[in-house]
Amino acid sequence: MVRTLLIRGMLVGVVAAVLTFVVAKVFGESQVGLAIAFESAHEAPGAVAEPEMVSRTVQSTIGLFTGLLAFGVAVGGLFSLVYAVAQGRLGALRARTTAGLVALAGFAGMYLLPNLKYPANPPAVGNPDTLGERTSLYFAAMLISLAVVVGGFVAARRLAPRFGSWDAALLALVGALVVIGLAYYALPAADETPEGFPADVLWRFRVDSLAIHATLWATVGLLFGALTERANRPAPVRTPGAAPVPALAAGEAPTASGGSPVATGA
Template structure:
């Protein structure tokens, strides 16, 4: 019996393997990027925080010096940064593969490169760029310990809004395509959904903590942080797409 392409089961295990391989490589690239470019800025921010803590101690907050001691050396922290980036990349790669299977379950073999790159771009937009426009990254040591839960809740809310906005943009494009709308109309509708998502993000409360960091250092840190996210998603999409193209060339699902 012949099975049509529309009813062929999605090859999930090979897809997850490609997601893990692409995610691990992307995480390694992102981690090395952060180690070489962002970590010097973090070291400067840590020195600034240490000076602020020393000033508080001399001003009467005696006893905090022991609490400020590092549990791990900076070398250990640098190694942990790269390891953490790889682990995060692996996790993102798995979710990327599952999202790819969900979005393209009906015709998974078509245009593997274009689809992988497009999905990576959507992931960067929903999970990195849009939330970062509302709540930009801050160097270590910035923020009151008493507001950690509030800041985490705001960040999670921003992620959820970003994902929902991207799903809305995708659904608008798909449904309008089914009703015969051309590419310009679908793209404008998707862009409108993204703009609406950004507006919804700015309805969230502001960051509750001041950022006592020099403006040039803060700007450089935020730009490099966003660039590391862009590298992660770009390397993930490109590697996943190339692996998918290779499997299709070999005749594998």
């Protein structure tokens, strides 16, 4: 069962990666190009440009697709394992509803909540010397977010018998927001936007990043849920050797066991 879900999740991740690549190519790449142009225009005079190991053309095409494909397969596989644990533990929910909730939790924990503290930045934003520190801070925020999301689901389920489903969900949500707010207040800030960087490029890049991740998680949740619900649908039961019931013509009465029409008006 788990193996089937894992394979299904990885295949769904491939489809999600293809759709995500289209969104990234159409919307995100233009902002990356503008950020790189800003970086090139503001290089120090006389600075020697580092040789490119991979050309910009390769980065924006096959490189982008390969990275998204690997990420999509990883997300799909992880999603399927979490779904296997969650099914039946969130109440009497259909496969689509469970998959949707798991996808929403993954999107919130792995992208949305961490980006409230450390939003995505295009090239030329951020000091290369602090890249390792900023990466560690982002992963710390992501782990905290995932823990808060999982804790919120657990709290809502345990509070439901006492307060009801809606009130329990609201209480868990308020508690999660308080915890995430305190945690993000304690984490250090990382504001390294260079002076003069176009605000509209930064804003559009972050909006496009949100659209890219939303496309990935929405595709995984919706497609996985639809396929799983279809696979779980019971097959129609047929009696061996039973002949199909013929359709009756208009005004014709059902036949008796001997095959002759049953009189209705005579």
